[in-house]
Amino acid sequence: MRTPRHPALLAAAALAAVASLAAVPHPAPPGAPPTFAEDVAPILFRNCATCHRPGGIGPFSVLDYDTVKARAEDIREAVSTGAMPPWHAEAPHGTFRNDRRLSDADRRTILAWLDGGAKLGDRAKLPPAPTFAGGWEIGTPDAVLTMAEDFVVPARGTIEYQYFEVPTNFTEDKWVQALEIMPGARQVVHHVLVFARPPAAPAVQPAANAPPAPRPRPVLVFDENNDTVDPPRRDTLHAPPRQLGTLVGTTAPGTNVLRFAEGTALRIRAGSTLVFQMHYTAHGHETRDRTSVGFAFAKEPPAEQVLASQFFNGKLVLPPGKKDVMIPSTLGFNEAVRVHGLFPHTHLRGTRWQYTLEKPDGTSEVILDVPRYDFNWQTYYLFATPLEVPAGARIVSRAWYDNSEGNPDNPDAAAEVRWGDQTWEEMQYTGILYSVNSRRLRPR
Ligand code: HEC
Structure with a gap:
């Protein structure tokens, strides 16, 4: 992570996140550790790519495995503290339509993937990367x-x-x-x-004797x-x-x-x-x-x-x-x-x-x-x-x-x-x- 802008606030956020992680039993993924291609890419494409893509406001792109792998430790910190995705309201999941926070399940999957060595898995199973026509997140505008x-x-x-x-x-x-x-x-x-x-509203000539428009x-x-x-x-x-x-x-x-x-x-x-x-x-x-x-x-x-x-x-x-x-x-x-x-x-x-x-x-x-x-x-x-x-x-x-x-x-x-x-x-x-x-x- 770069120098945090608000060290005290980040520390508080980290504590809060630790407390809530303690409440969630640590990952017990059945079978093999998650892979990027099958488990993690869909989460990152859905939750991070609007900002973390070429030309986006995030400092790196999540669309490409090698870039993500190189950022593994930053991602661990950002995801486990709740610093990313950025969200500042205190409210249960589901209160806001545009809540950017990860679900507990998605967060556990990312952390388990990092613990398991951040493996790519079978490249053929990668989901299609999201596309942003001409850079637009809303699709090609009308x-x-x-x-x-x-x-x-x-x-x-x-x-x-x-x-x-x-x-x-x-x-x-x-x-x-x-x-x-x-x-x-x-x-x-x-x-x-x-x-x-x-x-400007056109000046309407009131008909003779008409009551003034309310x-x-x-x-x-x-x-x-x-x-x-x-x-x-x-x-x-x-x-x-x-x-x-x-x-x-x-x-x-x-x-x-x-x-x-x-x-x-x-x-x-x-x-x-x-x-x-x-x-x-x-x-x-x-x-x-x-x-x-x-x-x-x-x-x-x-x-x-x-x-x-x-x-x-x-x-x-x-x-x-x-x-x-x-x-x-x-x-x-x-x-x-x-x-x-x-x-x-x-x-x-x-x-x-x-x-x-x-x-x-x-x-x-x-x-x-x-x-x-x-x-x-x-x-x-x-x-x-x-x-x-x-x-x-x-x-x-x-x-x-x-x-x-x-x-x-x-x-x-x-x-x-x-x-x-x-x-x-x-x-x-x-x-x-x-x-x-x-x-x-x-x-x-
Ligand atoms: C709404 C836009 C947005 C979303 C969504 C978002 N990020 Fe970010 N992210 C940023 C911006 C902007 C920065 C750089 C400024 C900052 O650190 O506040 C950043 C910084 C980071 C950093 C720190 C990079 C560094 O150089 O220290 C990591 C790691 C990160 N994001 C991971 C993620 C992950 C993982 C997700 C999805 C689970 C995500 N972000 C979702 C905008 C976003």
Whole structure:
């Protein structure tokens, strides 16, 4: 393993893993030790190859036996500590659709294979390696939208967020089943948020004497301490447009693909413009980037329309030197909804997130707990079974920050920290995917 970024956290993770391994009886594979060709390749292809493949974000490819064998000891450590595959929420297997963790059985098989000398076995029995058409994990996209020009990322210095508008030229509404962001130059693309802004509504001339059209009632209600408008921003070179639209996709290590559950899809209106918010980080050489987003469209209109929104606390203040500062934000619902996913986001001082669903009957439950929040991994947690949220309920989010010297990632423990785009500033931001029960498009 390379130098761990969070030695203390890794040690804690290792202890936890040892404890849970002790509970699982050590491998007792019947008969011969597992082989790569028959037992291990299927596990690695399924669980690791999305990142560990040529051109992927992982530092080596699992598609080839010799490479894997050369990494055997690193793999033992990563798999037995639970550091890989990366996953940061505390929840039983099966809670999240996109849970990346290995099953106990798969983990035992990998460790037994390593103990047995990491044998290849019969090459003829290798499963076909997964293919990634043109590098896309979602398969060949139905539509690819790309920045119109390269952005030249300077060799060094801080780069303010850049915004690029990309017209979709969609002539009809599109139902998106999956989307994937493909950075042009991964070394400099720290993260991307993609927003979709529908065209301005045509001015309708009301018929004489017609009653005014009812304004749709918002379903999400924000606490008065929070904000309903776009987060505060500073000026940038490619300045943010007046309106961003709704967030439809994110990428950062680990979140390149957003795939909506069967029967649900996200609508992008005909004529929408995508806005790419690009966070570039310099890496020592001038580098050109031109990022794309690929869409896979649903084969038929879905039963449920997934809506994307956000809630955040733009008024956060983190006092200098303070550890364990908790900043909340709250989202209320005045209609029954199903929540499909949550995306917690802070910067380098964020250490933990927890979300509680408070129902109008007074009961509450923790719906997402991320005890080892890691800024380097940005994950949209997608519920395997969407959360049923009754009208009158609220989701309370709590984020904890460590602005002390004791936080090895803290850029400046002497600073009073407020909301800002850059990693030395902070955010308390949650993306949310939901659907409104009264607006089912067809029975299911
Ligand atoms: C979501 C993407 C992703 C998945 C899935 C994933 N990895 Fe990784 N892995 C990475 C990245 C990125 C790194 C390098 C950065 C780091 O160590 O955090 C890494 C690092 C590693 C390392 C350390 C390599 C070194 O040079 O020290 C090992 C070993 C590893 N992964 C094994 C695995 C195995 C085995 C699986 C599947 C069981 C897996 N990973 C799944 C992204 C992933």
